Amino acid sequence: MEAQFPEDFRCPISLEIMSDPVILCSGHTFERASIQRWLDAGHRTCPITKLPLPEYPSLIPNHALRSLISNYALVSPPKLHHQPLGEPQALITTLSSPSSTLDSKLDSVDQLIRLSKRDAAFRSKLTDSGVVTAVLRCVGSNDLILQEKALSLLINLSLDDDNKLGLVAEGAIGQIVTALLGGGSSNCRALAATVLTSLAVVDVNKATIGAYPYAIWALVSLLKDGKGREKREAATALYAICLFPDNRRRAVQCGAVPILMRIADSGLDRSVEVLGLLGKCKEGREEMVNFNGCVRVLVRVLKNGSSRGIQYALLTLNSLCCYNEATCLEAIKQGVLEICIGLLDDDNEKIRRNASNLIQGWFCAQWSYCLILNNINYEMITSLNKKTLLDCLTYGSILTRSIQYLSHSGHWKFNNDKLEFFFLDSQFSYLGMAIRSLNQLLNYSSSCKMVVWLGWLKLVFKDVLILMLRKRSIDGIFNNFAKDEPAKIVLSLSILFLIKGP
Missing domain, CATH: 1.25.10.10 (Leucine-rich Repeat Variant)
Structure with a gap:
């Protein structure tokens, strides 16, 4: 069975069928485990192009290819005894003829599915022979088995970029959306979503699918009302389509957000x-x-x-x-x-x-994110001075005693409007350093109004303390302050303790 898989499904490193394909920043797709071993070995070049990679290369999940590989293995289980395959043109004629029986059409689709697995050149030959028009008619069939097999054939035909464009040009999107919205089987709807995922790999198709009436709405509806596999395939298709920015707004307008939130809460x-x-x-x-x-x-x-x-x-x-x-x-x-x-x-x-x-x-x-300690409100802040603020710095069980005024030490490094200070020596008292740093800042800004965030200050810390200051005007709160008067700029002090290691 594996020998029938298209070569694009194989990892260029391991030559095995991929189960978790990822895209390297060079644009090539690999099995995650294989490319990760390559990177872990210290290589910083693409195994195929030999072009240099960044120090920490990104591995982007190729959801579209993963879904295609998964569905490809399901559409036509291997048989112990294969019957000889017919000529493609004869099979296509059988599909197109109104006089053909249902059984003959089913047999023709089965054979075309097997033929489409050979290679890209043969799939191109099939599309040039007019198979797309015939198979799209079958997608609109009232017979669910024929519809399902036709969608499976579309998945195979859509593996190649040229075919993706050709399928869209011949009106595939309309038939697929109809299959999504129709009363077909659960498997048909899941396969229809998979076809959209495959077509959306090409950027121009993302825009075309998103602009097609009811395409995104149909996927959102499948997310809402579908079963397990339907939801997964609909989410994968929606992800592929929403890589095109304009489609994100369309998905939101179709009500995707609350549905996605509820599904995320259930574990998808x-x-x-x-x-x-x-x-x-x-x-x-x-x-x-x-x-x-x-x-x-x-x-x-x-x-x-x-x-x-x-x-x-x-x-x-x-x-x-x-x-x-x-x-x-x-x-x-x-x-x-x-x-x-x-x-x-x-x-x-x-x-x-x-x-x-x-x-x-x-x-x-x-803006500044501030937790005002001891229920201090904005009106009270405008009247606070350095001593009043220090006397107020108690915060329930997190900081159980008032911070006492201590002499300050250390050096501040200014970089435009952002102030950074790093403590790296674990021999010092982190609480003491926080207190000294706070007082130093208060001395520096004694003529300024202040908002203080100490919500995460704790008594025991490890490894590193990052203290960052960003000053700005807070519109709507101190809008009477002139922005060009530094003495009246609101300062926001944010203290963050990063705990690393045991």
């Missing part, structure tokens, strides 16, 4: 991957923010999801936290910061990077 990680894309558009972020329990769902994925699910949950949270202050505070309340700190040592490079980006995003957003 592919839905989180789609959310990661939809979070890149304003409409998608608005829908997620308005979904009750959005952060809770994503946190659950961070705790229990697969590597890919965690990766895209972090990406989605990053988009939301840079967009909405309330979401950011909710994420902090749900323990996302502590989770991210733990993920900084994850084996997956993308998870490490996304966790780091999420942490940094909290300090580089367009």
